[in-house]
Amino acid sequence: MKQVDLFEAHAGKHTLQGGVETDAAHRERIDDLAQRVERHRALYYAGNPEISDAAYDAIEDELRALSPTHPVLARVGSASLVTEWEKARHEIPMGSLNKVVNEDELRAWVARCEELLAKEAHSPVERELFVAEKLDGISIEVLYKDGKLVDAITRGDGEWGERITANVARMKGVPARIRERGHLSVRGEIILRLSDMKRHFPGVTSPRNMAAGLSKRFDGQGAEHCTVLFYDVAEHAEIPTCRKRFDWLRELGFGTPQAGHSTLDDVIELYRNYASGRRAALDYEIDGLVVYVDSLHVQTLLGDLNRRPRGAVAFKFASPAKVSKVLSVLWDTGPSGRVTPVAIVEPVELAGAMVQRASLHNAAHVRSLGIGVGDEVLVSRRNDVIPYVEEVVEKRGTSAQPPTTCSVCGASLVTEGEYILCRNNSCxxxxxxxxxxxxxxxxxxxxxxxxxxxxxxxxxxxxxxxxxxxxxxxxxxxxxxxxxxxxxxxxxxxxxxxxxxxxxxxxxxxxxxxxxxxxxxxxxxxxxxxxxxxxxxxxxxxxxxxxxxxxxxxxxxxxxxxxxxxxxxxAGIEPVTLAAEGPLASLTFCFTGSGTRPRGELTQLVESNGGRVLGSVTKELNYLILADPSSASSKAEKARKYGTKLITEEQLEQLIEERRNAAGNEG
Ligand SMILES: NC(=O)c1ccc[n+]([C@@H]2O[C@H](COP(=O)([O-])OP(=O)(O)OC[C@H]3O[C@@H](n4cnc5c(N)ncnc54)[C@H](O)[C@@H]3O)[C@@H](O)[C@H]2O)c1
Ligand SMILES: [Zn+2]
Known part of the structure; x- marks a missing residue:
């Protein structure tokens, strides 16, 4: 699917919707998707999402692909904000961010900034970036007047939000007083730290939804366990860069997400870093990095569209998942007799491959999903593994039932725990x-x-x-x-x-x-x-x-x-008893790592020469066979400690040869 240009997407360059290019089938789909986007936003911003963010994003992405200029996409938050709280208007509207989900898209964003800045004097964008963790929480504007906290308003639809001042005032990281005089609007994210969630709300699994709930409780209970981290201040003209802005926020006593000045290459490295472990080690959830053009002057030049600045993007962690429709549910009998349910879905492109079959794991998973033909489901494909059905996004059909007979041989199936099996030996x-x-x-x-x-x-x-x-x-x-x-x-x-x-x-x-x-x-x-x-x-x-x-x-x-x-x-295919004699008699061997030959073959080689193969490194092990004898793996280290010899497959063959020759000479 073609990636829509981030900046023009909402500007009316594409005329799919309503234009001659939109056929009836698309229009129906577009309307359906738009309605669902709005419904799920309303649920989500009220703190009760029905589907995962990945599923929501898949729906929104599909809408964007079919109708890039759809008005729903230009909106921020949810228009149907039903609230018991007093509504309050933001003096300066609160926006959102455009997103990119991979390196190429990030580079394209930088290139696009350069293009837009062509006529302006500026330093190269790719060298002057600023990057911050993108907190997965609830946006909030906090207002100070003459150094005193006076108001806290949720983002809402960007223009009108809820005045939840009493609750925010009790949250960690929200000073009641600051030393800055005058009128000040700082912006941040309400989060629930994972340690606080564990301590105060055991059993809760989504810190974001919990934080949303706590923020909006009338009795204010639990708000004290939430934390607010800040990343922005509205219209503070004398601050020249994002870096200075973060410094300034910290000097005033506000906590911030981790952030720093960076080049494009460093951002990409940092992103990989986060994706591969740093993110998991944090005490709060982030769903990406926010990348800004560091200079606020340049950001102003770039301007914004639909309340999304051109000079910043959300560099989201990828979730290779898409929504597709279930065409049928098959029950495949596997080599062990285990019957595995598979969903056949309308072909979708996922991480570079067309996907039509997605695993449903087992009968228990089918039951808990409640999946049926006609349903729309979220299909994922992580690290190139078999595509997998994550969740039902839109229930349309009747739920699939596990079969009672084998689809291959027709025999009756038996149930064993979570699995069903065909036990027919001639299947x-x-x-x-x-x-x-x-x-x-x-x-x-x-x-x-x-x-x-x-x-x-x-x-x-x-x-x-x-x-x-x-x-x-x-x-x-x-x-x-x-x-x-x-x-x-x-x-x-x-x-x-x-x-x-x-x-x-x-x-x-x-x-x-x-x-x-x-x-x-x-x-x-x-x-x-x-x-x-x-x-x-x-x-x-x-x-x-x-x-x-x-x-x-x-x-x-x-x-x-x-x-x-x-x-x-x-027929003579008789197993041989291990040679008690032979060049390797009384010696023990263990294999580790991947070899050039299958394990079975190597085992056979050792055993037919009288050696014994052990499953692990023990004191009685004589030889550990591995590709790289200087390896620092734990097995190798252990072997060294025991005085075991570390050798390669070739050295094993030499060993057999040498010992065979030695025996020959003796005899
Ligand atoms: N599950 C659902 O049903 C459902 C429905 C709607 C939306 N969503 C989710 O909500 C998100 C979209 O919402 P969105 O429009 O608020 O955009 P967003 O949350 O993806 O990005 C913009 C927001 O990021 C926040 N942010 C965090 N750290 C920041 C930083 N360092 N600098 C600047 N901003 C920072 C700000 O609040 C800003 O408004 C998606 O993740 C989507 O999956 C889920
Ligand atoms: Zn069978």
């Missing part, structure tokens, strides 16, 4: 899952998800043994596969043979039976497949680190796969 989704697990555990990198899907769909693979009976032509005959790939894939799985016992057990993909558990069993004396298969639940349960649940899963899982395992063994 195609589960077969794919098991094959996938096998391939993963043995470390056959050539094999992709798609190939497995194709083989299962073609009925060529139903269980792990089938993998070993595949012919080159079976794979080569599939769509978009050739002989070369086919050969590579088949060679790879055959090269992995024989499988060590822990790898074999892990490859079966039995619930709760990961590599660590398999190793635990082996080191507890269950060194052969036979021993493990005949073990009773009770005897496994007492192995330290196992417990009753895992023991039950193992016994049940092995029994359920009995025939499959028998067929594997009959």
């Amino acid at each position: 195609r989704a589960l077969i794919e899952g098991r094959i996938h697990n096998w391939i993963d555990a043995i470390g056959a990198l050539e094999w992709g998800d798609k190939l497995i899907e194709q083989l299962v769909a073609a009925g060529l693979v139903r269980e792990p043994l089938d993998l070993y009976n595949l012919q080159v032509k079976d794979i080569a005959g599939l769509e978009r596969r050739g002989e070369k790939i086919a050969k590579k894939c088949l060679d790879q799985i055959k090269n992995r043979l024989p499988l060590t016992l822990p790898v074999f057990l892990t490859a079966l993909g039995i619930e709760g039976f990961a590599l660590q558990t398999a190793r635990l069993l082996v080191s507890a004396g269950y060194g052969t497949l036979d021993k493990i298969r005949t073990a009773k639940e009770a005897e496994l349960a007492v192995i330290p680190g196992l417990g009753t649940i895992k023991a039950a899963n193992i016994v049940r899982g092995l029994a359920a796969r009995k025939d499959e395992i028998d067929r594997l063994i009959a």
Whole structure:
């Protein structure tokens, strides 16, 4: 979607709305969006938002994209201010800020300022900026007369606000007297510090909404826990810069958000800094940074539009989320049998990708959202993860109900806690899952998800043994596969043979039976497949680190796969007992970080040479294998402390080679 120019957006350059370009469908949508913007503003400024800020912003952004000049967008605050408080008029109207949500938009704003200032003598904007934290609270104007606090008025619609003087007078950071004479209007934000919220209002989750509520209580209760921080003073002509303005506010005894003079590059670095941790460490909530042209003279030259200065912007923290409509709710059966609800939505562009499918996590989430076909929902995509439905923004349809049968095989589903599952072992989704697990555990990198899907769909693979009976032509005959790939894939799985016992057990993909558990069993004396298969639940349960649940899963899982395992063994795919001899005999190894080869393959390498793989760094560990032996990670540090040797994968191979040769020479 095209980003609308910040300055001209409201100035009538774009003529979408009402013009010939607006088709009926758009007009309807525009009216609908505008109404919702107003409704949500009214709720929000009254302290009772129904939807999240991200959802609200998504609606407002969509309206701006469809109708940049819409009058609703030019307004500040809410026009329908219903209040029991006395209304009061601001002598100098209170405005808002235009926003940018990424570096490019910020740079564009600077460029635009330069363009507008082309004919004026001024220092480069990008070198003369001022930046302050953008407090997420309630705007307030506080008036002093001859050094005495006389009035405090909320922003309201910018012109008329509520006179909540009695409450503001009790808030922290609002001096009753200041040493400045004359008439003074200072502007700031009412916030509730997180520490105060925790102490005085346990259970409350939104400091902003709480602060809004407290500010407007008639009995004034709780107002003393709010804080006001200031960032502006109206019309104080002798102050030349934002920096001086903040200094001056502080000298008068007002608290301010953190702020400072800055260049454009520094602002961007600071923004990243805040986004990646500094923001989370604050004792109050901010929703971005405010970036100003430092010189107030230049700000005046730039002027403002719709009560939004051109010489400042809100540099908001991005929330990559958009509103879209639910077309259907699907229930996909996954490889473990778990049924995952997915919302199919009207395609929307999110963080550079078109999104049509969004996860609904599980049946419990579907229920708590109350989501249904036709609803408008907020879809997010954070750090490139799977798109996710955050909330229902506008309820339109009837809520979706979890299915009772599997969409893949039709079997009845079972409920387990928050999840529903297909337990049918011959369900195609589960077969794919098991094959996938096998391939993963043995470390056959050539094999992709798609190939497995194709083989299962073609009925060529139903269980792990089938993998070993595949012919080159079976794979080569599939769509978009050739002989070369086919050969590579088949060679790879055959090269992995024989499988060590822990790898074999892990490859079966039995619930709760990961590599660590398999190793635990082996080191507890269950060194052969036979021993493990005949073990009773009770005897496994007492192995330290196992417990009753895992023991039950193992016994049940092995029994359920009995025939499959028998067929594997009959075909010679038999796990090998760890070599008690071999070049690495009596040595222990542990892997950390990502290697160049899959963990399973490395484990196999160590174990087939008689070594033992440990899951963590302990005193008995001989070798820690990692990409960078000079690493300062906690695992590496610990290993050094124990005198463990730190080596790379290559050094591991050399070690095997050396020890093999040494043994050969001795023998
Ligand atoms: N959830 C909802 O239903 C809903 C509805 C309406 C609005 N909203 C939210 O309200 C916000 C929009 O409101 P807005 O028009 O007041 O704009 P804004 O709050 O995004 O930005 C302008 C305001 O920032 C404040 N501010 C904080 N620190 C500042 C500083 N250092 N310098 C200057 N100003 C500073 C001022 O009060 C100023 O008026 C959005 O975040 C939107 O998501 C939410
Ligand atoms: Zn099924």
